[in-house]
Amino acid sequence: MAYLIRNARLITAADDATGDLLIEGEQIAAVGRNLPERIGPQLRPEILDADGLWAMPGGIDVHTHLELYSWDTVSADDFYTGQVAALFGGTTAHIDFANQARGQTLREALDAWHARAEGKAIIDYGFHVSITDPTDAVLHEMGQLPAWGVSSVKLFLAYKGVYQLSDGDFFRVCRRAAELGLLPIVHAETGDVIDILVREAIAAGHTEPIWHARTRPPECEAEATHRAIRLAEMAGAPIYIVHLTQREALQAVAHAQQRGTRAFAETCIQYLYWTIDDLARPDFEGAKFVCSPPFRTRDDSAALWRGLADGTLAVVATDHCPFNFATQKTLGRERFDKIPNGVPAIEDRLLLLFSDGVMQERLTPSQFVALTATNPAKLFGLYPRKGALAPGSDADVVLWDPTVRHVRSARTHHMNVDYNLWEGVEVQGKPVKVFSRGRLLVDGDDFRGEPGTGRYLYRGRSAAFAASSR
Numbered sequence: 118m119a120y121l122i123r124n125a126r127l128i129t130a131a132d133d134a135t136g137d138l139l140i141e142g143e144q145i146a147a148v149g150r151n152l153p154e155r156i157g158p159q160l161r162p163e164i165l166d167a168d169g170l171w172a173m174p175g176g177i178d179v180h181t182h183l184e185l186y187s188w189d190t191v192s193a194d195d196f197y198t199g200q201v202a203a204l205f206g207g208t209t210a211h212i213d214f215a216n217q218a219r220g221q222t223l224r225e226a227l228d229a230w231h232a233r234a235e236g237k238a239i240i241d242y243g244f245h246v247s248i249t250d251p252t253d254a255v256l257h258e259m260g261q262l263p264a265w266g267v268s269s270v271k272l273f274l275a276y277k278g279v280y281q282l283s284d285g286d287f288f289r290v291c292r293r294a295a296e297l298g299l300l301p302i303v304h305a306e307t308g309d310v311i312d313i314l315v316r317e318a319i320a321a322g323h324t325e326p327i328w329h330a331r332t333r334p335p336e337c338e339a340e341a342t343h344r345a346i347r348l349a350e351m352a353g354a355p356i357y358i359v360h361l362t363q364r365e366a367l368q369a370v371a372h373a374q375q376r377g378t379r380a381f382a383e384t385c386i387q388y389l390y391w392t393i394d395d396l397a398r399p400d401f402e403g404a405k406f407v408c409s410p411p412f413r414t415r416d417d418s419a420a421l422w423r424g425l426a427d428g429t430l431a432v433v434a435t436d437h438c439p440f441n442f443a444t445q446k447t448l449g450r451e452r453f454d455k456i457p458n459g460v461p462a463i464e465d466r467l468l469l470l471f472s473d474g475v476m477q478e479r480l481t482p483s484q485f486v487a488l489t490a491t492n493p494a495k496l497f498g499l500y501p502r503k504g505a506l507a508p509g510s511d512a513d514v515v516l517w518d519p520t521v522r523h524v525r526s527a528r529t530h531h532m533n534v535d536y537n538l539w540e541g542v543e544v545q546g547k548p549v550k551v552f553s554r555g556r557l558l559v560d561g562d563d564f565r566g567e568p569g570t571g572r573y574l575y576r577g578r579s580a581a582f583a584a585s586s587r
């Protein structure tokens with residue numbers, strides 16, 4: 118198929134101008150003013166009048182957990198339902214996490230995640246590999262990751278006894294990653310302290326969801342963020358902090374950037390909204406807000422908005438890891454530490470960031486594109502194939518109506534989960550057409566995607582190796 122999008126406001130991380138965009142097959146063929154209908158030997162394109170609409174690169178969510186088995190259950194979206202929801206929110210590619218189990222090879226971990234996506238995926242997806250058991254053999258095996266299309270490794274300083282690495286192992290993996298051109302990305306909380314606080318809280322009879330946040334204090338995130346950055350510096354590696362939530366951790370990233378360290382960070386859309394008070398909602402409703410790191414304070418959210426505007430934060434992701442309230446969050450009704458950690462957001466990310474970021478003039482349209490598509494593509498080895506509106510780039514394009522107002526609700530969202538964090542919240546702006554590799558998959562309320570048509574993304578080297586962090 119070919120489409121000629123006429124008179125859109127074309128927004129990229131660098132430009133904002135009215136023009137046309139020609140899609141031929143899977144790629145963007147041309148971008149400009151008054152484009153002729155044919156550039157190559159393709160069929161006559163379908164003409165789409167985009168007057169009043171914005172055309173942007175499809176969103177890239179670099180932090181998702183589809184079909185993640187954890188907390189004695191499984192996250193509620195699989196690679197089909199999660200990707201349908203992503204598309205309705207304007208996201209056209211994502212990177213999930215292939216978690217190494219202890220004793221497993223990295224190849225086995227990757228194969229297990231490929232099997233989850235096989236036959237289900239609609240949009241393109243990649244994998245970070247989480248290294249939890251860094252034996253000498255595994256460090257050696259890391260050398261295969263670039264050939265397997267993996268250019269980032271996830272390391273945990275939290276979840277003691279499950280995923281957490283010692284400082285020594287963290288350092289060894291970062292040093293090997295630097296050698297291989299792999300970007301280390303880190304969940305930064307002080308797992309040893311959290312483990313003690315959780316055990317003490319349970320022993321004292323504290324069982325309610327609010328204790329999830331009280332046993333994971335902000336100092337833990339600040340300390341571990343600082344430590345991760347310093348360990349990576351000593352290892353000669355750049356570093357990317359996932360799901361950053363609070364002021365001091367943000368300062369640690371800003372300070373590292375000021376001294377020239379290649380330190381990058383993402384926040385997730387939910388941390389711009391919710392606070393520790395939401396975990397205290399009555400009737401166990403606080404469990405809907407249990408995720409790690411936990412929600413903080415209004416001042417922290419305000420600092421994160423500033424970090425997005427001033428460039429300290431490079432990415433807004435989701436950490437989409439949904440669990441149904443009625444049947445899964447309730448696993449922790451008797452004990453907060455049994456509540457599955459994670460929240461749904463894959464469909465909401467662009468909608469909320471556009472409405473409260475761009476429409477409220479906290480972010481420019483180009484910053485919005487940079488944070489949701491272009492920086493993720495650059496940092497995770499997908500640029501300019503993804504994250505760009507340029508000839509030769511994949512035609513992952515969102516046509517966005519910036520005027521339409523609508524209300525977020527679990528009754529109408531596409532995520533396979535029984536609640537929406539933004540239930541009843543009115544937002545402005547939504548995708549009206551979403552293209553993935555030239556295929557029109559969302560057209561208004563219609564969904565046209567086919568399971569099994571999404572492709573695995575062989576990712577290249579992260580721009581973090583070339584860049585200074587700002």
Ligand code: URP
Nearest residue numbers: 408409410436438458459
């Ligand atoms: O609560 C969360 N974030 N669940 C998913 C796992 C992780 O730490 O990213």
Ligand code: ZN
Nearest residue numbers: 304360409410
């Ligand atoms: Zn995490």
Ligand code: ZN
Nearest residue numbers: 180181182436
């Ligand atoms: Zn996560």
